[in-house]
Amino acid sequence: MSDQLLVSTRKGLFSARRTGRGVWDLDSVAFLGDNVSLAMADPRDGAWYAALDHGHFGAKLHRSRDRGATWTEIGVPAYPTPPEGHVEKDFLGREIPWRLIRFWALTPGLASQPGLLWAGTIPGGLFWSEDHGDTWQLVEPLWHMPERRKWAGGGAEAPGLHSICVDPRDGNRVAVAISSGGVWITEDRGRTWTAHTKGMRADYAPPELVEAPESQDPHHMVQCPGAPDAYWIQHHNGIFRSTDGAMTWTEITGVKPSVFGFPVVVHPKDPDTAWFVPALKDERRIPAEGRVVVNRTRDGGRTFETLHRGLPQAWAYDLVYRHALDLDASGERLAFGSTTGSVWISENGGDDWLTLAEHLPPVHAVLFV
Amino acid sequence: MPRVSFTRNLQRHVACPPCTVDGWTVRECLDAAFDLYPLARGYVLDEHGVLRQHMAIFVDGEPVGDRRTLGDVVSEQAEIFVMQALSGG
Numbered sequence: 001m002s003d004q005l006l007v008s009t010r011k012g013l014f015s016a017r018r019t020g021r022g023v024w025d026l027d028s029v030a031f032l033g034d035n036v037s038l039a040m041a042d043p044r045d046g047a048w049y050a051a052l053d054h055g056h057f058g059a060k061l062h063r064s065r066d067r068g069a070t071w072t073e074i075g076v077p078a079y080p081t082p083p084e085g086h087v088e089k090d091f092l093g094r095e096i097p098w099r100l101i102r103f104w105a106l107t108p109g110l111a112s113q114p115g116l117l118w119a120g121t122i123p124g125g126l127f128w129s130e131d132h133g134d135t136w137q138l139v140e141p142l143w144h145m146p147e148r149r150k151w152a153g154g155g156a157e158a159p160g161l162h163s164i165c166v167d168p169r170d171g172n173r174v175a176v177a178i179s180s181g182g183v184w185i186t187e188d189r190g191r192t193w194t195a196h197t198k199g200m201r202a203d204y205a206p207p208e209l210v211e212a213p214e215s216q217d218p219h220h221m222v223q224c225p226g227a228p229d230a231y232w233i234q235h236h237n238g239i240f241r242s243t244d245g246a247m248t249w250t251e252i253t254g255v256k257p258s259v260f261g262f263p264v265v266v267h268p269k270d271p272d273t274a275w276f277v278p279a280l281k282d283e284r285r286i287p288a289e290g291r292v293v294v295n296r297t298r299d300g301g302r303t304f305e306t307l308h309r310g311l312p313q314a315w316a317y318d319l320v321y322r323h324a325l326d327l328d329a330s331g332e333r334l335a336f337g338s339t340t341g342s343v344w345i346s347e348n349g350g351d352d353w354l355t356l357a358e359h360l361p362p363v364h365a366v367l368f369v
Numbered sequence: 370m371p372r373v374s375f376t377r378n379l380q381r382h383v384a385c386p387p388c389t390v391d392g393w394t395v396r397e398c399l400d401a402a403f404d405l406y407p408l409a410r411g412y413v414l415d416e417h418g419v420l421r422q423h424m425a426i427f428v429d430g431e432p433v434g435d436r437r438t439l440g441d442v443v444s445e446q447a448e449i450f451v452m453q454a455l456s457g458g
Binding site: 054058078 | 379421454
């Protein structure tokens, strides 16, 4: 079980440690004052990565080989120079820049692929590194795919590639999810890509585009490590599940208090068990009735338990973003953080929650290490 | 020789004290400064060598006219200052 949690926030990367049963304390912070988009821990070599978004100064990436004691700035992905005079616009007419705006996903390759990292970014480019992040290459077939021009920014200013699932059986099979641009899978490590959105629907799109791959807005996608044909997606339109390797998706309906939300995590061994943090959809984006809750299914989405013990149940308006819910490798410990700086941890699969913090900067991501 | 100074806000991330450089244009002077401080380049310019949207460069107190190619000619005693494009309160 993990006894340490990294919390990526608008103003630094915070660390919390378990100091006793049910007792966690914040113990350090790195990059204090800087905007940390997310962190990643590579299980193959123990390296940690922190993605920063400096605003004026651009997006940066740092690596630590001593569990956060020291950090070294390393390379960042570079978008290619667009053809002379080329101005690209999404289908709503907004310009899509060919430059790195933000890291939105960092995922290690398999144990058989040492040094291989994948990075998802805004405005939608996927990159890989074969040298632990020192240098990066754009996955050009995905970027130059005509359908990519139909992707659009959702909540962000440009499309964002936020989920990367490397198939544990075959590291050349990689599924990515984009807000807003659907789910795309390569079987040949990036050379060719096909849409995998059959069964999804986007009620918010014009009627003729409701089922179009590019209309789909998966907010977050996860793959069960122990049963890799099982995927879960928290979609703008609701919750979708696949049990056939993302070939088809089934919509899960009737989830209370809301089927909307951003994050999802799946149990490492049991593909039927997944957790969500529901919120009221679209313009509101707040917890229903001011109550912070977590939804858990243990039967593949047929039923859900709404978990709330230890969470604020009145006057709470914490929104939880797509990378701000995590589950440790044991499947027992959960943590999530909110836009209003609260972080909660559970040591029993979500039945009970303890409050780690209430006054941190806005939380972008949490990660057990 | 022209002198290049970087905003102190950048010093928090990359050590790049003022330096004197050889160069006839803003671009040449910056390139020379980035030879001294390679890490600073990505903080000031994007991957296409274009000045980041929210950065600004002043030469002898005047904002550069050519933000894209940074081709403004500078004098031998030019003071080039690289800063964040701050606005409002």
